[in-house]
Amino acid sequence: MKFRIHRYNPETDKKPWMQDVEVDIDSSEMVRDALLRIKAKDETLVFRHSCGEGVCGSDAININGVNGLGCLTRLSTLKEPIEIRPVPGMPIVRDLVVDMEQFYKQYRAVKPYLIVKDPEPEIEYQQTPEQREKLDGLYECILCGCCSTFCPSFWWNPDKFRGPAALLQAYRFLADSRDQATEERLADLDGPYKMFRCHTIMNCVNVCPKGLNPTKAINEIKKMMLKDMI
Amino acid sequence: MSLAKRKFDTLVIGAGGGGLRAALQLAQADSSVAVVSKVFPTRSHTVAAQGGMNAALANVLPDNWHWHMYDTVKGSDYLGDQDAIEYMCRAASKTVIELEHCGVPFSRMENGGIYQRPFGGQSQNFGGEQAARTCAAADRTGHAILHSLYQQNIRAKTHFFDEFFAIDLIKDEAGFVLGALVLEIETGEPLLIEAKTTLLATGGAGQLFRTNTNATINTGDGLAMALRAGVPLQDMEFFQFHPTGIAGKGMLISEAARGEGGYLVNKDGERFMERYAPHAKDLASRDVVSRSIAIEVQEGRGCGPNGDYMHLKLDHLGSEVLDKRLPAISESIRTFLGVDPAKDLVPIYPTAHYTMGGIPTNRYGQVVVPVDTGEEEIPGLYAAGECACVSVHGANRLGGNSLLDIVVFGRAAGNDIIQFLKENHYHRPMPQEGIDQAMARLARWDQKGKGEPVDQIRQELQTTMEKYCGVFRTEEILAEGLAKVLELEQRMSMVRLQDHSKVFNTARIEAMELDNLVDIGVATVTSALARQESRGAHSRVDYPDRDDANWMKHTLYYKENRQLDYKPVRTKPLTVESFPPKERVY
Numbered sequence: 001m002k003f004r005i006h007r008y009n010p011e012t013d014k015k016p017w018m019q020d021v022e023v024d025i026d027s028s029e030m031v032r033d034a035l036l037r038i039k040a041k042d043e044t045l046v047f048r049h050s051c052g053e054g055v056c057g058s059d060a061i062n063i064n065g066v067n068g069l070g071c072l073t074r075l076s077t078l079k080e081p082i083e084i085r086p087v088p089g090m091p092i093v094r095d096l097v098v099d100m101e102q103f104y105k106q107y108r109a110v111k112p113y114l115i116v117k118d119p120e121p122e123i124e125y126q127q128t129p130e131q132r133e134k135l136d137g138l139y140e141c142i143l144c145g146c147c148s149t150f151c152p153s154f155w156w157n158p159d160k161f162r163g164p165a166a167l168l169q170a171y172r173f174l175a176d177s178r179d180q181a182t183e184e185r186l187a188d189l190d191g192p193y194k195m196f197r198c199h200t201i202m203n204c205v206n207v208c209p210k211g212l213n214p215t216k217a218i219n220e221i222k223k224m225m226l227k228d229m230i
Numbered sequence: 231m232s233l234a235k236r237k238f239d240t241l242v243i244g245a246g247g248g249g250l251r252a253a254l255q256l257a258q259a260d261s262s263v264a265v266v267s268k269v270f271p272t273r274s275h276t277v278a279a280q281g282g283m284n285a286a287l288a289n290v291l292p293d294n295w296h297w298h299m300y301d302t303v304k305g306s307d308y309l310g311d312q313d314a315i316e317y318m319c320r321a322a323s324k325t326v327i328e329l330e331h332c333g334v335p336f337s338r339m340e341n342g343g344i345y346q347r348p349f350g351g352q353s354q355n356f357g358g359e360q361a362a363r364t365c366a367a368a369d370r371t372g373h374a375i376l377h378s379l380y381q382q383n384i385r386a387k388t389h390f391f392d393e394f395f396a397i398d399l400i401k402d403e404a405g406f407v408l409g410a411l412v413l414e415i416e417t418g419e420p421l422l423i424e425a426k427t428t429l430l431a432t433g434g435a436g437q438l439f440r441t442n443t444n445a446t447i448n449t450g451d452g453l454a455m456a457l458r459a460g461v462p463l464q465d466m467e468f469f470q471f472h473p474t475g476i477a478g479k480g481m482l483i484s485e486a487a488r489g490e491g492g493y494l495v496n497k498d499g500e501r502f503m504e505r506y507a508p509h510a511k512d513l514a515s516r517d518v519v520s521r522s523i524a525i526e527v528q529e530g531r532g533c534g535p536n537g538d539y540m541h542l543k544l545d546h547l548g549s550e551v552l553d554k555r556l557p558a559i560s561e562s563i564r565t566f567l568g569v570d571p572a573k574d575l576v577p578i579y580p581t582a583h584y585t586m587g588g589i590p591t592n593r594y595g596q597v598v599v600p601v602d603t604g605e606e607e608i609p610g611l612y613a614a615g616e617c618a619c620v621s622v623h624g625a626n627r628l629g630g631n632s633l634l635d636i637v638v639f640g641r642a643a644g645n646d647i648i649q650f651l652k653e654n655h656y657h658r659p660m661p662q663e664g665i666d667q668a669m670a671r672l673a674r675w676d677q678k679g680k681g682e683p684v685d686q687i688r689q690e691l692q693t694t695m696e697k698y699c700g701v702f703r704t705e706e707i708l709a710e711g712l713a714k715v716l717e718l719e720q721r722m723s724m725v726r727l728q729d730h731s732k733v734f735n736t737a738r739i740e741a742m743e744l745d746n747l748v749d750i751g752v753a754t755v756t757s758a759l760a761r762q763e764s765r766g767a768h769s770r771v772d773y774p775d776r777d778d779a780n781w782m783k784h785t786l787y788y789k790e791n792r793q794l795d796y797k798p799v800r801t802k803p804l805t806v807e808s809f810p811p812k813e814r815v816y
Binding site (some may be wrong): 043 | 269273274277278326330332335337338339340341344367373374377382384385416447481558683729733734736740
């Protein structure tokens with residue numbers, strides 16, 4: 001199968017270039033398998049990967065113009081030559097590896113942890129199955145960054161707009177019946193940028209490899225804000 | 231050029247559940263703690279744990295920690311240390327509740343409590359009816375726990391060095407471990423981290439085997455660092471093969487699939503586990519189920535065109551159970567096999583999964599080595615999680631005890647470190663010789679010219695381990711295997727890199743990982759060849775029985791001269807009566 005792969009080594013290349021590579025591989029395999037096959041022959045090709053089953057979130061890349069995980073994208077679903085680039089909008093470190101710091105910073109900024117102010121009971125906090133169900137579609141995020149790095153609002157304002165992944169996490173805690181920081185969380189997201197830069201372009205929803213829906217989460221936060229105001 | 235240095239009270243190497251639980255304990259005690267991880271923390275392999283974490287909460291069925299202890303001792307085939315097992319089982323409920331308070335989104339019961347499911351090797355009342363002891367967040371429990379622990383560490387302001395690779399420990403002449411030399415992967419620059427205490431929490435070495443459930447990062451770096459620091463590795467011959475890896479590929483299908491009512495069938499559609507474990511059937515211990523599958527295949531009852539796998543039957547569970555309790559594995563089965571678990575049988579085969587052996591520690595997480603007739607701690611060195619061997623898993627780990635082990639002993643290590651820091655106020659001077667040795671280990675990869683590629687040796691190592699040190703072993707096969715891994719060890723010196731750039735040089739990282747794996751491979755085969763009995767996961771066709779008179783003891787393997795030593799199993803629990811070895815039937 002034919003591939004075109006983004007290559008850039010800051011120590012030797014003045015600018016990025018595209019490398020044409022042909023790999024003898026069955027199309028039932030995944031993009032990650034092809035990259036590993038290429039790396040076995042040319043160890044200078046650099047990309048992140050680890051679990052190979054879509055749970056560690058290491059191998060977010062841009063495949064034929066769309067963000068996705070290399071380990072979950074089947075070659076047979078792709079048009080050749082398969083063009084593989086780093087996820088867009090982030091500083092490129094080398095080949096397919098980008099600097100994710102801005103993404104992580106936005107994640108940390110939404111206080112992505114349970115906040116409880118009451119004294120801790122000696123047993124678990126009680127939560128009904130219905131309350132727990134509200135976290136489904138939120139807690140499963142693997143922080144791969146496919147969504148935020150495919151979001152035009154995040155490209156324009158990566159330092160000010162939290163981005164879909166961080167906002168999904170913000171809502172994960174707002175939706176948790178155990179959390180007691182609703183007001184602070186909502187107040188933190190107010191203002192023209194942090195959340196309101198979302199223009200419901202829905203790229204995030206289309207590329208999430210776990211089938212999650214950050215746009216819906218953002219709408220839910222907006223509803224909570226409105227309710228809070230009234 | 232001078233070497234960059236940083237100083238902390240504690241250096242934690244590895245950011246899985248064990249490392250992060252320890253770091254949280256330390257950060258919350260206002261101790262300065264640095265966590266070094268070769269991947270961003272939530273990409274550590276704890277994230278892939280599916281089924282759950284054992285604790286006798288008794289939310290679903292009657293239970294208590296003592297029954298859990300009995301099951302764990304029996305599961306370990308009586309090689310587990312009963313003081314550590316009592317400690318872990320007693321601490322389990324409290325530890326789960328702490329995690330829940332940290333935010334872990336456990337699945338719930340109608341009454342609002344944590345949902346628990348049955349898992350393999352669990353019983354009520356010391357070998358009676360099946361228990362339901364495994365606390366679960368659907369089938370993403372590891373993900374839920376790892377993310378929550380990372381989140382709480384953000385809150386506690388733990389200092390993270392993400393994408394830094396640990397090269398080697400630094401030790402002084404008095405035997406104190408004083409930190410480590412690490413490499414910043416992005417820049418290729420080395421960094422010396424000085425610490426009064428160092429905790430190894432680097433996980434297992436599943437990448438030793440060709441077909442495994444492990445992530446690419448599971449190369450046992452901490453195990454090899456310990457070996458090089460003169461610490462022996464304990465019980466390395468015990469490697470767990472998980473009964474249900476996706477056939478030919480290795481992705482894990484959690485034991486939760488059987489806990490929720492799935493079962494195994496051979497090509498005749500027979501539920502064959504009824505023959506091997508009449509009472510527990512598909513929920514017998516993992517070593518028992520894996521061997522049964524291998525025997526079924528050997529005797530010609532395997533499924534598929536080559537008769538080389540078994541089927542896992544889930545289609546009778548109904549979409550409600552599959553969607554609510556097993557959503558992630560259902561998705562995995564659809565993605566990687568292209569079959570629908572609600573309608574089709576799922577091809578599975580035993581797959582390398584878990585390193586029972588590891589760095590010998592006591593129940594405080596202190597690394598211990600034999601001295602004269604007793605044991606002594608290595609000052610400043612701790613280990614927790616899969617890289618450690620406490621030993622709570624002995625010869626075979628029970629499902630659901632791994633997440634428990636990492637959190638219980640990560641926490642215990644954190645607490646003991648706080649004590650150690652109270653008595654050791656100051657950083658000891660770093661010996662230049664130790665730093666030079668570690669730097670040389672890095673510089674070795676600058677050698678240019680023609681040589682063998684890393685990938686070639688890694689593939690040979692993985693196929694050798696699979697073929698010569700798999701589910702069934704004999705003297706002859708292991709001896710051949712040892713010769714082969716020793717040859718690979720020799721060939722490592724001929725390996726040359728083609729990529730000599732500094733920035734994000736993953737070829738260099740993979741070379742150092744392979745170097746680690748080869749050391750662990752030699753340790754594993756050497757230990758396996760010496761143990762002339764069958765116990766837990768170590769199954770010797772030429773010595774089919776357990777031999778308590780001669781072999782109820784822990785193996786210790788030293789890198790120097792590949793020397794072996796042994797130490798007794800700690801059969802005396804903390805407060806209760808000992809469980810003496812008896813025949814193990816399920």
